[in-house]
Amino acid sequence: MQPPAPSDKTRDLREFREVIRSRRTINFYLQTPVPRKLIRDAIEAATWAPNHHVTEPWRFYLLGKEAIGACVGLVRTIVTDKKDAKAGEFKAKNWAEKPGWLVVTCRKSNDELTQREDYAACCTAIQSLMLYLWKAGVGSKWTTGDITRDPRFFDIVGIDDDQEFVVSMLWYGYPKVTPVQSRKNLDDVLTELP
């Protein structure tokens, strides 16, 4: 397939840029369900991310009610053990309000460079997925909290700890609140060489 032909439709490009720039990490969601087809399409599109040697190192786990309930119970336990029961309850309540749960893993490699490149590929796939959802009006949040390294979480999700590690637990849903963010100026992060 050819790359898109150079276009004089600069409006398309401006809109594309705006999708990238306006995407925000969403903490608070409406309870309106996200169509299963949309999330499946987003995952399928994400698998077209660049990946060195076409290793396709990603795996996606779309959680249903039962698995979500088990994760909420687990985070309650984790936080209660780490802090106290009140904090555990608060966290569980907060997590129970996340409408959509998607776990993204990366295959493990013994080769350091391959591992770095596979991880990088998974991150690009996740960004593509988040942008696809954002364009469809669906927000998301990438998390790497303690739970994503907990063997009890692997059991709930069916993750093979010998073969893969969690890159992201991604919550998704229609945003209730979209936060404001800022970034450094371009010239603070860009060096242009002659």
Ligand SMILES: Cc1cc2nc3c(=O)[nH]c(=O)nc-3n(C[C@H](O)[C@H](O)[C@H](O)COP(=O)(O)O)c2cc1C
């Ligand atoms: C690898 C990675 C891990 C992240 N883990 C967390 C997390 O554990 N908790 C959290 O609140 N946000 C997490 N985030 C989201 C960032 O906090 C968020 O992207 C950042 O605040 C910038 O906001 P924006 O996404 O709206 O631009 C993570 C983002 C990335 C890329």
